[in-house]
Amino acid sequence: MAEINERLFREAKKYIAGGVNSPVRSFKAVGGAPVFIKKASGSKIFGEDGKTYIDYCLSWGALLLGHAHRDVSLEVKKAVEKGTSYGAPTKIETEFARRITKAVPSMERIRLVSSGTEAAMSAVRAARGYSKKNKLIKFKECYHGHGDYFLAGKRGVPENLSRDVLNLDYNKLEQVELALSEDRDIACVIVEPIAANSGLLLPQKSFLEGLRKLTLRYKALLVFDEVITGFRFCFGAAQNVFGIIPDLTCLGKIIGGGFPLACFGGKDEIMRCLAPEGNVYQAGTLSGNPVAVRAGLKTLELLKTPGFYKKLNDKSELFYRRLDKAVETSGVGVCLNRFGPMFNFCFRDKLKFKKFFHQLLSCGVYLSPSADEVCFISSAHSDKDLNDTANAVTYALSRLN
Structure with missing residues (x-):
């Protein structure tokens, strides 16, 4: 065979x-x-x-x-009969956003996209636009998709991007503190709360809490990439489990019920920097696709079963x-x-x-x-x-x- x-x-x-x-x-x-x-x-x-x-x-x-899943499949079939893409606002995307923000309270407002890469890329752009800073800290063991800044130093990515990316070791708070204390142009720290692309690495007891304290002290934003962990362990995100409140969060995978659907979101004042309210541009032809959103809504409904x-x-x-x-x-x-x-x-x-x-x-x-x-x-x-x-x-x- x-x-x-x-x-x-x-x-x-x-x-x-x-x-x-x-x-x-x-x-x-x-x-x-x-x-x-x-x-x-x-x-x-x-x-x-x-x-x-x-x-x-x-x-x-x-x-x-x-x-x-039978119920998700039936919902998708009904959705397809009403049209596969509108490129315009819908009631169901507002309802989907309402349920996400209720389940993950740190996400006061969200923006729908089609992939985890888009979510992480857009969250970092929002962090830069809001903070008016350029650099980011990421961790070698974490994966945030294939955006250029997440692959700095790799073939095909402009060499100058490496100047704005600090690639540190997961669970090493002392490296983060040193970087933040020496460079005040760091817009954000992005991290998977549980690193799930270098095997499975759990955060040490003080790591996530330490990141929150350090980012607050040095006025950098904390971004949780929960594309893998979101809705995996509870009806919410890993931040609900660990009790840490980031400034921005990325979700994907589970929330789409098998369809291309992801989102990023956070504090209202940060999300207001996005166009059309603000000057940070982000867009997508298939963002909020009605078939994907219907699949996501049904999935969330089933996950909330007692x-x-x-x-x-x-x-x-x-x-x-x-x-x-x-x-x-x-x-x-x-x-x-x-x-x-x-x-x-x-x-x-x-x-x-x-x-x-x-x-x-x-x-x-x-x-x-x-x-x-x-x-x-x-x-x-x-x-x-x-x-x-x-x-x-x-x-x-x-x-x-």
């Missing part, structure tokens, strides 16, 4: 740069040809190779309800106990990092992750195809899915010795 994916990949490379529309999908980090997907439902993806996989990538964390997050977190914890046992008895240099329904296998030898990934793939378990990416549990994962996965993990680890 691998021949099917190899053939499809060769064909894709003729017409699509690299054969994929986002680099990590290529399986370059794990080797081999990527699995080409025909359809998906619930916790499963179905490959063109005829195989069924229990999915823990979930479109990179966008599908907390699983694939093709007991939703408790059930999801309890299910995840039981699963992790099985995985912990498999890891402890394996004799392999690996640990399981997790927070709520988000987890990552961290191998001392990253080459072993490649073998582990393919062993699981052969057992019908699809992880995010990179050792640096996290995996996700959805409400669609059944007890059987999780038990079968735990058994597969035990087997895959045994094959690494």
Whole structure:
């Protein structure tokens, strides 16, 4: 069956740069040809190779309800019949914004966009416009999309941008304090509250609180990139869990219910700097797309079901106990990092992750195809899915010795 994916990949490379529309999908980090997907439902993806996989990538964390949730799909079908894009204001985008601001109180007003990259890029622009400063602090272990400032120093990005970006180490408050004290042209500090693109790194106890104190002291804005963490652990954001109030927040993934929808927002006085009220320009042809917003509204409604997050977190914890046992008895240099329904296998030898990934793939378990990416549990994962996965993990680890 691998021949099917190899053939499809060769064909894709003729017409699509690299054969994929986002680099990590290529399986370059794990080797081999990527699995080409025909359809998906619930916790499963179905490959063109005829195989069924229990999915823990979930479109990179966008599908907390699983694939093709019945209620979301029905809402989308109704929305499409009314038109797929207007390029004009709608009542439903106001209702969506109202629900977001109620769930995440630090977001007093928001602006809808189509991707997490747009949200982070626009939030930083708003921070610069409001503060009348130029520079930003980011962290090496955090990912904020592919905007130029987030890739400063990389090929294809103007060299002069590096002067305005300070790339520091996550959890190292002393570096932040030194940078802020020496340079008063820093507009903002942007951070993932939980770093989820270099494995899974949790903030040390004082880190987020320290960032808040330092940014207030040195008059820089604090931006939380919660594209991954937003609505992952509770009906709100990680800032609700940690009790830290940033100036600006970026949301994405889950809030779109599988459609291209994201947003950024924050204090009213900051958001007023955006056009048409202010002079900081931000726009988008498909921003507030009515189909995506309908999917997002239905998703938020389902996430607010009493007991939703408790059930999801309890299910995840039981699963992790099985995985912990498999890891402890394996004799392999690996640990399981997790927070709520988000987890990552961290191998001392990253080459072993490649073998582990393919062993699981052969057992019908699809992880995010990179050792640096996290995996996700959805409400669609059944007890059987999780038990079968735990058994597969035990087997895959045994094959690494």
